[in-house]
Amino acid sequence: xxxxxxxxxxxxxxxxxxxxxxxxxxxxxxxxxxxxxxxxxxxxxxxxxxxxxxxxxxxxxxxxxxxxxxxxxxxxxxxxxxxxxxxxxxxxxxxxxxxxxxxxxxxxxxxxxxxxxxxxxxxxxxxxxx
Numbered sequence: 693x694x695x696x697x698x699x700x701x702x703x704x705x706x707x708x709x710x711x712x713x714x715x716x717x718x719x720x721x722x723x724x725x726x727x728x729x730x731x732x733x734x735x736x737x738x739x740x741x742x743x744x745x746x747x748x749x750x751x752x753x754x755x756x757x758x759x760x761x762x763x764x765x766x767x768x769x770x771x772x773x774x775x776x777x778x779x780x781x782x783x784x785x786x787x788x789x790x791x792x793x794x795x796x797x798x799x800x801x802x803x804x805x806x807x808x809x810x811x812x813x814x815x816x817x818x819x820x821x822x
Contacts, residue, residue, distance in 0.1 A: 696790055700778040701741035703753065703805070707771020708735040710764075718764065719757040734771070741775070747796045750775070754799035762803040773805040780814040 702724075708715060712726040715737055725738035742749045753775070764770040781788050792807070800807060 696746060696792055698743055698746055698777045698779050698790070701743055701746060701749065702776045702778075703739040703741060703757075704774045704776055705737040705739075705770050705772070706734075706774075707731075708737050708769070709733055710769050712737070718760050720760075721757065746777075747793055750796040751799055754803060758799065758803035758805070761805060765804045773803075774808050775800050775805050776808045776810055778810040778812060781811045782814055 705715075706729065708726075710718070712723060712735075715726070716722050719739065721739055723737045724740050725736065727736050728734070729736050739753075741753055761770065761773050765773060777792070779788065779790055788811070790809070797807060
């Protein structure tokens with residue numbers, strides 16, 4: 693059976709048209725990145741999501757900020773919201789799988805937030821030496 697054990701998760705927001713302070717107050721959490729995009733008056737923002745208990749963190753994100761994100765997406769204060777869930781894939785691996793529980797996926801998707809899975813090739817031997 694696969695385990696849901698990402699090494700990182702981040703909420704990535706593009707096309708943000710409100711200030712960083714307004715965004716953080718609305719989402720009830722701090723951003724770790726907030727930078728200008730190519731379009732004038734448009735910003736990219738990122739919120740790190742803890743991975744100690746990833747399912748609980750996803751549910752907390754949906755509960756704390758989901759309705760606000762949905763409203764901001766509807767009225768275009770945010771152009772796009774993506775929850776990026778990152779996994780490592782060992783260089784010597786043959787396959788991998790991860791199961792995102794349906795209730796966690798539904799909690800995020802119901803707010804109009806896309807879910808993206810990122811997989812990074814890692815070298816297990818290097819990790820073991822550190």
